[in-house]
Amino acid sequence: MSDAISIRVEGLWKHYGLSSRPGLGQIARAVLPQVCRGPMNGDAEFWALRDVSFEVRRGETVGIIGRNGAGKSTLLKVLAGVTPPSRGRVEVHGRIFPMIELNAGVHPELTGRENTYLLGAIMGVPGEQMTSLLPEIEEFVELGDWFDRPVRTYSSGMVARLGFGVATRIESDILLIDETFAVGDLKFQNKSLARIKELRERGATVILVTHSLDMLQFIAQRGIVLDEGAIVAEGSALEGLRAYEQLVFGKERLRLAQRGRSGQAAKELTMVSTRIFGPGEETLTEVEAGAPFGIEIRFRVHRLLDRPVFSVGVLNATGVVCVWNVSEEDGLQCEGVSGAMRLRIWYDEHKLSKGAYEVNFALREQTSYETLERLAGIASFSVTGSGRARGIMALPAQWRLCREQDHT
Amino acid sequence: MSAQGTYIHLEPAVEPWRQFLALMWAIAVRELKGRYRRSALGIVWAVLPPIFYAALFTVLQGILHISTGDVPYVLFAYAGLVPWAFFVNALNRCGGSVGANAGIVKKVAVPRVVFPVTAVVTALADLAVSGILLAGLLAWFGIAPGVHLLWLGPILIVATLFALGCGLIVAALGTFLQDVLFGLPLLVQLWMLATPIMYPLSQVPPSWMPLYILNPMVGIIEGFRAVLIRQVAPDMRLLGVSMAATVLVWMIGWPLFKNLSQHFADAV
Numbered sequence: 001m002s003d004a005i006s007i008r009v010e011g012l013w014k015h016y017g018l019s020s021r022p023g024l025g026q027i028a029r030a031v032l033p034q035v036c037r038g039p040m041n042g043d044a045e046f047w048a049l050r051d052v053s054f055e056v057r058r059g060e061t062v063g064i065i066g067r068n069g070a071g072k073s074t075l076l077k078v079l080a081g082v083t084p085p086s087r088g089r090v091e092v093h094g095r096i097f098p099m100i101e102l103n104a105g106v107h108p109e110l111t112g113r114e115n116t117y118l119l120g121a122i123m124g125v126p127g128e129q130m131t132s133l134l135p136e137i138e139e140f141v142e143l144g145d146w147f148d149r150p151v152r153t154y155s156s157g158m159v160a161r162l163g164f165g166v167a168t169r170i171e172s173d174i175l176l177i178d179e180t181f182a183v184g185d186l187k188f189q190n191k192s193l194a195r196i197k198e199l200r201e202r203g204a205t206v207i208l209v210t211h212s213l214d215m216l217q218f219i220a221q222r223g224i225v226l227d228e229g230a231i232v233a234e235g236s237a238l239e240g241l242r243a244y245e246q247l248v249f250g251k252e253r254l255r256l257a258q259r260g261r262s263g264q265a266a267k268e269l270t271m272v273s274t275r276i277f278g279p280g281e282e283t284l285t286e287v288e289a290g291a292p293f294g295i296e297i298r299f300r301v302h303r304l305l306d307r308p309v310f311s312v313g314v315l316n317a318t319g320v321v322c323v324w325n326v327s328e329e330d331g332l333q334c335e336g337v338s339g340a341m342r343l344r345i346w347y348d349e350h351k352l353s354k355g356a357y358e359v360n361f362a363l364r365e366q367t368s369y370e371t372l373e374r375l376a377g378i379a380s381f382s383v384t385g386s387g388r389a390r391g392i393m394a395l396p397a398q399w400r401l402c403r404e405q406d407h408t
Numbered sequence: 409m410s411a412q413g414t415y416i417h418l419e420p421a422v423e424p425w426r427q428f429l430a431l432m433w434a435i436a437v438r439e440l441k442g443r444y445r446r447s448a449l450g451i452v453w454a455v456l457p458p459i460f461y462a463a464l465f466t467v468l469q470g471i472l473h474i475s476t477g478d479v480p481y482v483l484f485a486y487a488g489l490v491p492w493a494f495f496v497n498a499l500n501r502c503g504g505s506v507g508a509n510a511g512i513v514k515k516v517a518v519p520r521v522v523f524p525v526t527a528v529v530t531a532l533a534d535l536a537v538s539g540i541l542l543a544g545l546l547a548w549f550g551i552a553p554g555v556h557l558l559w560l561g562p563i564l565i566v567a568t569l570f571a572l573g574c575g576l577i578v579a580a581l582g583t584f585l586q587d588v589l590f591g592l593p594l595l596v597q598l599w600m601l602a603t604p605i606m607y608p609l610s611q612v613p614p615s616w617m618p619l620y621i622l623n624p625m626v627g628i629i630e631g632f633r634a635v636l637i638r639q640v641a642p643d644m645r646l647l648g649v650s651m652a653a654t655v656l657v658w659m660i661g662w663p664l665f666k667n668l669s670q671h672f673a674d675a676v
Contacts, residue, residue: 012413016674078415081517082673085413092417098515105512109442121434122516124427150445 005093006174006205007056007079012088014049014074014229048074050229051088058094058173061196061206063220063237065244071229072209076176079207094173094205097123108152112143112162115151119166133169140195141165142188161188168195175199178209193219217241217390238388268305268363268372272298272340274379276359287350289385289394294346295359297378304338307366312345317356320392328366352383353394417517431518435509435526440533454534455541457497458489465489465606474607479637483549488605490542491632494535495571495625496596501527502575503582503589510676520669524579528572546636554639563631563642566650570624573657576665584668584675603629621646624653 049071056062066072077083078090080098105122106115116137120130138147141161151159167175175196196219200206210216216223216237223240225233225247233243274297276284287293295312310332313324325345327334359379363372385394444450465485468474476484505523506513513520546553582588603625604612612620620626627646634642 014413077514077673080515081415081417082513082515084670085415087413089414090416092415093419095419096417096517098517105438105509105516107438107442109445110438114438114441118434118438121430122512122518124431126426126430 004057005055005091006058006060007054007093007207008089008091009055009079010053010089010091012049012052012075012078012085012090013047014071014078014083014086015047016083047086047229049078052226052229052231053088054224054231054234056205056207058205059200059203060222061200061208061220062222062224063216063240064207064209064224064226065216065240066226067247070226072226073178074229075226076178076207076209080176092174095171096174096176097167097170097172098176106151106159106163109150111150112141112147112154113138115162116166119163120170123167123170123172125170137165137169140169140191157188164192168192168199172204174205174207176207176209217388268302270300270302271375271378272300274298274359274361276379276381284381286382286384287352289354289383290349290351290396292346292348293350293381294344295379297343297361298341299343300340301338304336305363305365305372307333307335308337308372309364309366310343311360311362311364313360313362314352315358315360316352316392317358321360322352322357322392323350350383351393351395353389353391354383354385356380356382428519428522431522432526432529435522436530436533439508439526439530451537454497455538458486458493458538459541461489461493462486468606474611476608480549483545483551483637484608484633485606486542486545487633487636488603488629490535490538491567491628492600492603492605492625493538494531494567495574495628496600497534498528498531498568498571498575499578499592499596501531502572502579503592506579506583506672507676513672513676520672521576521665524572524575524665527579528568528575531571532568542636551637551639556635556639556641559631559635559642563628563635563647566631566647566654567628570628570650570654570657573654573661576661577657580661580665580668583672599623599625605629621649624650626650 052071052075054062064072064075074083076098078085079092080096081092082098105118107118110118113134116134117127117130120133121127125133141147141164143158143162146154146158151162154162177196196206200219206219208216208220220237220240223233223235223237223244224231225240225243227247232247233240235243274295276287277294277296278284278287279292284293297312301308310327311324314322316322327343327345357380358377359381361373361375361378363374364370365372440451444453447453449456462482462485466482469481469485474481502524505527506520509523512518513523578588578592582592600606602620602623609626609630627643627648627650631642631647631650634640
């Protein structure tokens with residue numbers, strides 16, 4: 001039933017033909033496309049979106065994920081009707097509410113209240129309707145006295161709260177949301193999530209662009225993975241997530257491989273190779289959740305090091321140092337090191353949660369305690385596992401549920 | 409293969425005109441409130457340019473000995489400067505209107521024409537304030553309103569439409585080529601000298617006349633003076649040129665704006 005279709009995109013291509021600095025020729029082309037035909041010049045051939053097709057049914061929540069520059073924001077802009085598609089067909093049914101960055105048209109000199117009316121007018125809500133919505137909005141945004149102060153005095157989180165508060169109170173059929181949950185405190189984030197779920201239950205279609213995989217898993221039913229302007233994977237939110245992780249991973253591995261080939265040379269030492277290995281000495285790219293693994297670093301020291309201390313750290317995809325071991329503290333004493341060396345660190349078990357990780361390495365002199373070398377990203381690996389547990393670490397837990405009166 | 413993709417937005421109609429007016433009102437209010445909230449003189453800035461120029465011209469007139477017959481020079485100059493200032497104000501506001509609303513342009517699909525239209529409407533608001541001052545000046549010099557004041561409406565409509573037509577061109581091109589906005593003040597200065605504001609039309613050499621009256625602002629300025637000061641009907645020949653020019657700028661400006669405005673989001 002075509003009535004249930006909310007968004008239909010067929011063979012969408014988009015390039016920014018009229019860039020920020022177009023020549024007169026390009027303006028002429030835009031004005032008279034049928035007269036001035038001809039090849040676009042130079043970088044105009046960069047396609048922000050390539051042959052994108054998908055359908056979204058009414059009431060669905062779809063997450064769009066991809067790395068920076070993958071075309072996510074461009075796609076939202078095209079859906080919002082802000083920028084025209086270069087080729088293909090985009091069909092949108094119903095009232096759209098674009099919440100791309102949420103602060104469209106907010107004037108810094110006006111108060112929160114005045115800006116609420118302004119945002120309403122931009123979204124096509126008449127003043128009297130805004131007046132009836134105002135108490136609800138005022139309560140939702142939790143700005144208190146700040147609501148009547150100029151927006152220029154707000155923190156960025158407060159501006160976003162204002163935008164979000166207005167946006168979600170206005171009835172619409174399609175919500176386009178772009179990276180908006182990064183702002184605001186946890187309490188507001190949860191409130192916003194609850195509101196999105198509420199809207200969805202009322203039948204609104206939600207398109208969400210996010211970097212937060214947690215967010216995607218939490219609210220989206222379907223995931224679309226974009227890379228270099230094209231859809232590389234599509235499926236359930238979980239499938240989308242896996243595809244995204246693999247994508248990020250593949251690129252990361254490629255980057256590291258390229259770097260490895262050139263050899264990471266530093267003042268004190270030259271890296272030869274780094275690998276992740278398992279109990280059977282086999283090289284791994286993926287480590288099973290909880291399973292033992294080791295990191296082997298081969299390098300050449302340029303001069304005689306009196307009493308070197310090595311550090312190895314494991315960082316997750318967001319750059320959090322999950323573990324950082326120091327050789328000396330773990331009981332490795334070494335003296336008079338020079339020439340080609342092979343350093344191994346072994347973890348009998350680990351509590352890293354699923355995801356992508358990177359290895360950092362540092363070399364210090366114990367006597368002076370001066371850091372001689374610090375090398376980031378010498379290796380990368382992923383931790384795999386089934387299940388849906390999340391967090392920065394995995395803690396196996398025992399659960400028990402019992403009746404209150406049975407409890408002794 | 410078509411060079412342009414298709415974007416179709418199907419939405420139950422919800423009074424587009426009302427929405428347009430509400431949006432225009434909101435942007436105009438935002439513009440006026442936002443602009444003057446942190447200035448000491450506030451709205452006075454809107455009426456200052458014609459006063460400033462009238463004072464300047466009055467001083468210059470003493471040096472250059474410009475004769476305006478039995479009409480006091482201050483009144484003569486100010487009556488010409490008020491509609492001129494409106495025109496310049498409208499053009500300047502149009503030129504910056506898309507960039508000033510970049511936040512909206514980039515994110516929400518509102519009809520793009522709302523920005524130059526709002527720019528001209530706010531310029532009209534400034535004109536109204538200047539007009540009150542002009543009325544006071546007319547009363548001061550003992551000029552009572554006559555029946556020809558009714559002409560003011562049609563002249564204002566022509567002036568507004570001409571300003572908006574030019575404004576569409578400035579807004580469309582200026583958004584992509586900043587050069588247009590940088591060059592605008594120079595062009596406007598030149599244009600002012602080619603318009604009978606500082607001097608009466610009668611001082612223009614007859615041999616220049618055929619070319620001179622092609623300036624569409626001549627009809628508008630002279631029309632203003634005719635109905636306000638001299639209390640006669642405007643020169644229809646001059647006003648006809650203005651009307652023809654209005655049609656012409658719209659024939660160029662509207663398609664230009666319509667086509668280029670699709671790409672505004674990529675440019676601002």
